Amino acid sequence: MAVVSKKIPAPDKVRVKTALLSVSDKTGIVELAGALVEQGVALLSTGGTHKAIADAGLAVKDVSELTGFPEIMDGRVKTLHPTVHGGLLAIRDDEEHKAAMAAHGIVDIDLAVINLYPFEEVRSKGGDYPTTVENIDIGGPAMIRASAKNHAYVTVITNPADYDALIGELKANAGSTSYDFRRKMAAAAYARTAAYDAAISNWFADELNLGMMRHRAIGGVLKEEMRYGENPHQAAGFYITGENRPGVATAALLQGKQLSYNNINDTDAAYELVAEFRAEQGPACAIIKHANPCGVATAPSLADAYRRALACDSTSAFGGIIALNQELDAETAREIVKLFTEVIIAPSVSDEAKAIIAAKPNLRLLAAGGLPDPRKGGITAKTVSGGLLVQSRDNAMVEDMALKVVTKRAPTAQELEDMKFAFRVAKHVKSNAVVYAKDGQTAGIGAGQMSRIDSARIAAIKxxxxxxAAGWAQPMTKGSAVASEAFLPFPDSLLSMVAAGATALIQPGGSIKDADVIAAADEAGVAMVFTGMRHFRH
Incomplete structure (x- = not known):
């Protein structure tokens, strides 16, 4: 049954007489406490926050003095008390509430400055289970939610970034806060607790492998507000979820201007692709344009991997994103700056490479601190009207698949390696996807077409x-292996691939026309392998 409001109007200005300060992140808290004392505000505090304020020589009362009850259970129980929550939740102009406060010795708490145990930080650093659980805050969210609900009378601050605004508000209003300010802070407070609880519930889901739970919350912390979204008329922001996965969200921007919405989307696609090639297996480079690869290659050196990736489609690479699976070195940096590039992302960057890239001040350079594990799970999500589509991450790898030779001719050892390479890349190409590869290098990529045969033809044209452009005698598709991320519905796509020069094909299989496709492959003398697993990417 819904609770009916008594419809008591909220006052505009509320003088802050008593403030409760209880923070995990103590950035700026002493300075804020000093500013509050200057405004004549009485301070209440807890634990380490109380000590920091008292050590600064400021008058502050411990919450236990207010409640008459000590902190117990390693601090788990200190603010979960009617005196605290009554002071936060009381409607000051309600006669019944005033009578209850008087009867139980409850005093108004007009300002709550609360931030939470660092659950997201502990989670992102891979804390063990007991440590992560211990960093789930209980009293903090309860006080934040209570204060935010009673924003008609109580101001709640949950982030040190808002301290200056609070001080400015108090100075502008002779020690009071306005209703408009309190409402905005309440909105920020509920967003904070929502994101916090989302991080906790998703951590449990990952830890316990709970799959698609009845309720799914996805929250994040604003890392930066963007100039615009995909297009200039769209607003956008970049939110960090705290997932323990190296990438664009964890990367340090070593130089260059702010990344755009499209930069971040494309950089994530590039880095997830290049992570398919583990650093210990040798250098690899992926070049991305509009979230699709235009060239991917491996080589004995990182510079050679970049040159080989570029050779696949040097036209599309202009203004693209370059992702590397090893530290960016000087030789590779010198090659990259020859072409206009939007973003470079690598696990790390050598000092010499930094100096070389510095000659291009607008070139964004990111150090991610590591490579994401392509086998690691997690979730991905996208919005639809009125809902979210949530799925587990596509962490399947061709190396783990039971490959089945379905043609009379089995692939050679080199063809098999090229097949695996092409299928690994096809996983990161928008469907319909066709990828030709030869000797650890993409030869042609066809992406995102409505017809698979068109993707095959476009890849051959590329x-x-x-x-x-390179002055080669023939395209690299001659003698290549080709991958399709989903089954071939008819033999026509295969015949187009063979016409381009492919001698081996890898695909999931599963079409009702598989027998016809296999027969066409046998007639053409090409080897074909089924993976039994597809990689749709929309």
């Missing part, structure tokens, strides 16, 4: 253009 390969021909690359050969012409």
């Amino acid at each position: 390969a021909e253009e690359a050969a012409k």
Whole structure:
């Protein structure tokens, strides 16, 4: 049954006489406490916050003096008390509430400055189970929610970034806060507790492998407000969820201007692709444009991997994103700055490479601190009208698949390696996807077409253009392996691939026309392997 409001109007200005300060992040708390004392505000505090304020020589009362009850259970229980919550929740102009406060010795708490145990930080650093659980705050969210609900009378501050605004508000209003300010802070407070609880529930879901729970909350902390979204008329922000996964969200921007919405989307796609090639297996480079790869390659050196990736489609690479699976070195940096590039992302960057990239001040350079594990789970989400589509991350890898040779001719050892390479890349190409590869290098990529045969043809055309640009005698599709991320519905796609010069094909299989496709492959003398698993990417 819904609770009916008594419809007591909220006052505009509320003087702050008593403030409760209880923070995990103590950034600026002593300075704030001093400013509050200057405004004649009486201070209440807890634990380490109380000590920090008292050590600064400021008058502050411990909450236990207010409640008459000590902190117990390692501090788990200190503010969960009617004296505290009554002071936060009381409607000052309600006669019944005033009578209850008088009867039980409850005093008004007009300002609550609360921030929470660092659960997200502990989670992102991979804390063990007991440590992570211990960093779930209980009293903090309870006080924040109570204060925010009673924003008609109580101001709640949950982030040190808002301290200056609070001080300015008090100075502008002779020690009071306005209703408009209190409402805005309440909105921020509920967003904070929502994101906090989302992080906790998703951590439990991951730890316990709970899959699709009845309720799914996805929250984050604003890392930066963007100039615009995909287009200039769209507002956008970059939110960090705290997932323990190296990438664009964890990366340090070493130089260059703010990343745009599209930069972040494309950089994430690039880094997730290059992470398919583990650093210990050798250098790899992926070049991305509009979230699709235009060139991917491995090589004995990182510079050679970049040159080989670029050779696949040097036209599309202009203004693209470059992702590397090893530390960016000087030789590779010198190659990259020859072409206009939007973003470079790597696990780390050498000092010499930094100096070389500095010659291009607008080039954004990111150090992610590590590579994401392509086998690690987690969730991905996208919005639809009125809902969220949530799924587990596509962490399948071709190395783990039971490959089945379905043609009379089995692939050679080199063809098999090229098949695996092409299928690994196809996983990160928008469907319909066709990828030709040869000797650890993409030869042609066809992405995002409504017809798979069109993707095959576009990839072949790209390969021909690359050969012409490089002065090669023939395109690299001659003698290549080709991957399709989903089954071939008819033999026509296979015949197009064979016409481009492919000698081996890897695909999931599963079409009602598989027998026809296999027969066409046998007639053409090409080897074909089924993975039994597809990689749709929309």
